Amino acid sequence: xxxxxxxxxxxxxxxxxxxxxVGMWLGVTWLIEHTSPDRPSVSQLMxxxxxxWMREFARREARVFDATLITxxxxxxxxxASTTLIAIGALLAMIxxxxxxxxxxxxxxGLHGPAINWQLRMIPPTLLLIHAFLKFxxxxx
Numbered sequence: 001x002x003x004x005x006x007x008x009x010x011x012x013x014x015x016x017x018x019x020x021x022v023g024m025w026l027g028v029t030w031l032i033e034h035t036s037p038d039r040p041s042v043s044q045l046m047x048x049x050x051x052x053w054m055r056e057f058a059r060r061e062a063r064v065f066d067a068t069l070i071t072x073x074x075x076x077x078x079x080x081a082s083t084t085l086i087a088i089g090a091l092l093a094m095i096x097x098x099x100x101x102x103x104x105x106x107x108x109x110g111l112h113g114p115a116i117n118w119q120l121r122m123i124p125p126t127l128l129l130i131h132a133f134l135k136f137x138x139x140x141x
Contacts, residue, residue: 009117021124074140081136084129091126095119 035041040048057066094101098118105111105118 077140
């Protein structure tokens with residue numbers, strides 16, 4: 001199947017959904033990173049609290065509480081990273097074998113379509129989860 005045939009097999013709804021997904025993802029990312037100074041985002045507030053804690057931590061001796069806090073932060077990001085890897089593996093398995101997904105969708109909605117359509121529909125969530133995995137790994141470093 002050529003690339004042209006693959007894109008012709010997609011409906012306008014698929015293309016609109018992908019465009020909406022990418023647009024919303026970019027929009028939310030921009031909103032999180034560029035909030036007004038009078039209403040900072042949770043991400044910005046947490047960054048300020050972490051920096052203040054690190055400055056205080058550098059001035060005094062290490063405490064058991066500090067070590068416990070750092071350990072808990074690392075464990076939570078490691079947990080989310082491993083969970084994301086499981087989800088990526090599941091999506092890649094679904095891309096490799098779309099028959100169970102096709103049967104479930106046909107049973108629920110009666111919609112029929114070629115396997116390539118289902119494989120293409122699994123690519124965006126896989127890419128989002130790969131991005132999330134890389135963010136968790138970076139946070140864990």
